[in-house]
Amino acid sequence: MFTREALLRAGLVLALGGCAGATATAPETPNLGRAASAAEVAGWDVSIAPDGRGLPPGSGTPAQGATVYAQKCQACHGEKGVGGPNDRLVGGQGTLTSATPVRTVGSYWPYATTVFDYVRRSMPFAQPHSLTNDEVYAVTAYLLQLNGIIGEGDAMNASTLPRVKMPNRDNFILVHPWKPKTP
Amino acid sequence: MRPRHRRVDQTRETAGNGLLDRRAFLTAGAGALSAGAFMALAPGEAGAAGPPETAAEMKMSGAPLSAYGSPASFEREVTRTLIRSQPGTTGAGASRSPLELLEGTITPSGLHFERHHNGVPTIDPAQHQLLIHGMVARPLIFSMASLLRYPLVSRIHFLECSGNSGVMFGANPPALTCGQVHGLVSGSEWTGVPLRLVLAEAGADSRADWILAEGADAAAMSRSVPMAKAMDDAMLALYQNGERLRPENGYPVRLFLPGYEGNMNVKWLRRIKVTDSPTMTKDETSKYTDLQADGKSLMFTYPMEVKSLITRPAPGLRMTGAGLYEVSGIAWSGRGKIRKVEVSADGGQTWADAALSPPVLAYALTRFRIPWKWNGAPTVLKSRATDDTGRVQPTRDALIAQHGANAIYHYHAIQAWRVESSGEVKNVYA
Numbered sequence: 001m002f003t004r005e006a007l008l009r010a011g012l013v014l015a016l017g018g019c020a021g022a023t024a025t026a027p028e029t030p031n032l033g034r035a036a037s038a039a040e041v042a043g044w045d046v047s048i049a050p051d052g053r054g055l056p057p058g059s060g061t062p063a064q065g066a067t068v069y070a071q072k073c074q075a076c077h078g079e080k081g082v083g084g085p086n087d088r089l090v091g092g093q094g095t096l097t098s099a100t101p102v103r104t105v106g107s108y109w110p111y112a113t114t115v116f117d118y119v120r121r122s123m124p125f126a127q128p129h130s131l132t133n134d135e136v137y138a139v140t141a142y143l144l145q146l147n148g149i150i151g152e153g154d155a156m157n158a159s160t161l162p163r164v165k166m167p168n169r170d171n172f173i174l175v176h177p178w179k180p181k182t183p
Numbered sequence: 184m185r186p187r188h189r190r191v192d193q194t195r196e197t198a199g200n201g202l203l204d205r206r207a208f209l210t211a212g213a214g215a216l217s218a219g220a221f222m223a224l225a226p227g228e229a230g231a232a233g234p235p236e237t238a239a240e241m242k243m244s245g246a247p248l249s250a251y252g253s254p255a256s257f258e259r260e261v262t263r264t265l266i267r268s269q270p271g272t273t274g275a276g277a278s279r280s281p282l283e284l285l286e287g288t289i290t291p292s293g294l295h296f297e298r299h300h301n302g303v304p305t306i307d308p309a310q311h312q313l314l315i316h317g318m319v320a321r322p323l324i325f326s327m328a329s330l331l332r333y334p335l336v337s338r339i340h341f342l343e344c345s346g347n348s349g350v351m352f353g354a355n356p357p358a359l360t361c362g363q364v365h366g367l368v369s370g371s372e373w374t375g376v377p378l379r380l381v382l383a384e385a386g387a388d389s390r391a392d393w394i395l396a397e398g399a400d401a402a403a404m405s406r407s408v409p410m411a412k413a414m415d416d417a418m419l420a421l422y423q424n425g426e427r428l429r430p431e432n433g434y435p436v437r438l439f440l441p442g443y444e445g446n447m448n449v450k451w452l453r454r455i456k457v458t459d460s461p462t463m464t465k466d467e468t469s470k471y472t473d474l475q476a477d478g479k480s481l482m483f484t485y486p487m488e489v490k491s492l493i494t495r496p497a498p499g500l501r502m503t504g505a506g507l508y509e510v511s512g513i514a515w516s517g518r519g520k521i522r523k524v525e526v527s528a529d530g531g532q533t534w535a536d537a538a539l540s541p542p543v544l545a546y547a548l549t550r551f552r553i554p555w556k557w558n559g560a561p562t563v564l565k566s567r568a569t570d571d572t573g574r575v576q577p578t579r580d581a582l583i584a585q586h587g588a589n590a591i592y593h594y595h596a597i598q599a600w601r602v603e604s605s606g607e608v609k610n611v612y613a
Contacts, residue, residue: 029380030332033315033323040324041316044454047395047405050463076271085270096478101589103469108480111463118465121403125272125301128401168480172472176409176483178392178461 048117052162055116059157060138062145068135069142072124081105081146086125090146093167106147110172112164115140116156137161198535200528201556205538208509208554221500221508254291261285263294265363274302275402277344279366282492283499288339288513288540288548290369292424297431298344298367300402300466304451308435311399313381313419317457320386327435330419333376338418338441339547341515343368343487345444345471345592351579352588356610360499364610365492365598368515370548373439374422379414382457391457395464396438399453406447407461408440412485416441419452441546442517443485444592446471476587486517489576490595491524491551491568502606505559510537513548516570520544523569524551530563530599530613537566545571557602563613564600579612 048054078084081104082091092102101107105115120136122128131139141156150156150164197204254261261284268276278297280290290296297303308327316322347367350357357364382394387410394413397405408417420439421427428434433450440447446466461467461483473481491514496502510528514521520543525534537551551566568576577585579596586593599613 029334029384030329031384032329032332033321033325033381033384036314036316036322036324041314041322044314045316045456046403047397047456047462047464049458049460096474097476099588101474103474105469109469111468114463114465114468117462121405122301122401122465125275125401128301128403171479172468172482173479174483175481176485178409178483 046117046121048113048120050111050113050162052113052158055113055158055161056133057158058133058137059155060134060136060141061155062138062142062150062152064134065138065140065142065145068131068139072127072131072135073139076125081143089143093147096168096171104147105143106149106167108168110166110169112140112144112149112156112161112166115143116161196556198527198529199533200562201558202510202526202528202533202535203507203554203556205536205553208552220503221495222503261294263297264360264366272301274299277346277367279362280369281360281362281499282366282368282494282513283361283497285494286511286550288370288550289424290371292371292426292429292432295342295369295371295423295429295432296344296367298346298445299400299431299450300404301400303430304400305430306399306435306451311435311453313436313452314454315381315385315457316454317395318388318391318459319382319457320388321384323381323385325381327421330376330381330421330436333380335374335421336377336418337372337374337422338416339370339372339542339544340439340441341368341370341487341546341548342439342445342448343490343515343517344446345484345487347445348594349591351594351596351598352583352590354588356612358498358610361492361494361497361600362499364498367445368513368548370513370515371423372425373418373420374425375418375420375436375439378417378419378438378455381419382413382455385457387457391459393458393461395454395456395458395462396447396449396452397454397456398433398449399451404446404449404466405462405464406449406467407458407464408438408443408447409485410457412440412443420448440485442487442519444471444487444517447485471592473586473590473592475590481586481590484593487515488593488595489516489518489521489568489570489574490514491521491566491576492598493526493564493566493600496564496602496608497600498608498610500608502557502602502608504606505557508555508557509552510555510564511550511552512537512566514539514551514566514568515546515548516568516572516574517546518574519546519571521549521551521568522571522573524549525567525569526551526553526555527565527567528555528557528562531565531597534567559604561604562602563611564602565597565613567597 076086081089092107263278344367493512537553540550
């Protein structure tokens with residue numbers, strides 16, 4: 001029988017010990033987590049890293065995205081991403097040092113992968129998770145094209161999207177001290 | 184320096200324009216000081232006549248016992264305020280705590296501020312599960328019933344939206360109540376499982392510097408959190424102020440990161456992915472980054488900075504004539520404990536130390552109080568907090584000189600309230 005303090009201490013020691021490498025033994029907790037299968041993890045894991053890890057199969061062009069956008073996005077975000085009641089998505093380049101900066105996908109967002117990730121997890125606002133991966137790629141491509149970041153013929157997919165360099169990418173200063181570990 | 188053990192002269196000013204020794208109320212004999220009352224702007228004041236010797240409610244039985252209590256019916260106006268959602272939506276916005284109507288340091292759970300990105304999900308705890316995966320030896324799924332068997336810790340902490348007080352970056356001081364301007368901060372006792380326990384159980388990889396936390400709401404709100412914070416004092420919070428979390432605060436489980444900006448404390452937590460780098464989600468890139476005057480943006484600005492507010496008197500209340508009052512307010516810092524709060528009753532020319540009401544806890548609201556003899560003339564009240572890292576709350580001019588007026592987030596400047604001779608209290612830039 002453990003006291004509560006002992007439980008906490010045991011967890012702390014093992015947690016800190018874990019910093020030296022993946023822990024080989026289970027920590028002294030109630031151990032009630034059940035093993036998640038690869039299929040379960042795959043079903044839950046929707047996040048996309050800036051290097052493209054996590055992007056699903058599929059593809060979409062700006063022209064295909066224009067069709068999806070008109071049906072699913074325009075009512076809130078306006079024609080061609082401007083003038084809707086909700087967030088403006090297009091334009092604003094060159095305004096960030098002005099008194100009235102316009103923060104859009106084109107003027108502000110540092111990573112193109114974030115557009116895919118966010119649209120897929122959260123949009124359309126009233127029916128999130130209703131778009132196919134092809135539709136999400138297409139809408140992402142359309143927004144990037146409207147902002148002049150990719151061409152009209154550029155299809156977005158798991159290999160092309162992470163290579164898109166966003167115009168405002170280098171204007172973010174990481175305040176929390178961190179840099180990637182070299183493998 | 185004031186001697187520590189001298190007798191308090193309850194009438195002597197310790198700073199200009201009527202601020203008295205912070206201990207005056209505590210040491211004065213009964214009846215020697217009588218404080219003026221603040222009046223809420225809302226109606227409801229009783230008539231001037233005194234109560235009868237035997238009140239009507241003493242001549243009959245009272246209301247029955249009840250399963251879950253509610254505030255007094257006379258307190259109906261004490262509600263969350265300035266409830267605003269994005270156009271065409273009802274659950275993508277914020278509501279604010281009515282700070283000027285509250286005292287102490289614990290916000291009633293029903294008055295805790297809200298910030299949701301697509302409404303409040305209704306989650307059956309019997310169905311909800313938390314997945315821990317990514318760079319771990321053993322991906323694990325926890326039911327809520329299983330989490331409740333883990334060792335729990337209870338801590339009193341503030342939670343503040345990083346956009347709190349953001350309207351104060353504007354060119355003109357907004358004519359709003361104290362809570363409407365600054366009410367995206369609340370204080371609670373949070374109880375939960377140390378996150379490091381479940382991360383250790385899953386066997387987090389030492390090369391993993393980050394986690395991604397994701398909610399089960401319609402926004403699937405997600406934020407990256409440094410592993411160092413996850414292994415330090417991060418908590419899987421299950422209880423708020425002694426009862427299970429309210430739906431608006433993440434029922435059945437939320438991440439809690441003491442001192443860190445509100446939206447990192449992901450509600451309705453469904454998934455933690457252990458990663459080698461930040462995921463760069465929408466809410467850590469396009470939002471919750473702080474645009475500076477030079478066009479650069481600060482990213483990963485996690486701790487909420489040292490801040491204080493006078494909540495009485497404040498806009499939303501009015502003074503009821505010259506005389507003695509207790510000035511009361513809250514101070515907090517996402518970097519530690521509050522060391523000192525100074526109050527000025529002459530627009531910042533002179534300052535007096537306010538009394539800090541114990542307990543003074545790290546990453547928690549701290550209540551400060553100081554007696555003030557108002558002479559009835561117009562003046563400006565201010566408070567200025569210092570935390571135990573030595574950081575001092577800046578003036579609004581200094582904050583904007585450093586960060587520009589477009590940052591939106593992390594506004595924490597000294598607040599000035601102008602008291603008019605009429606008793607009205609106004610938000611001013613001074």
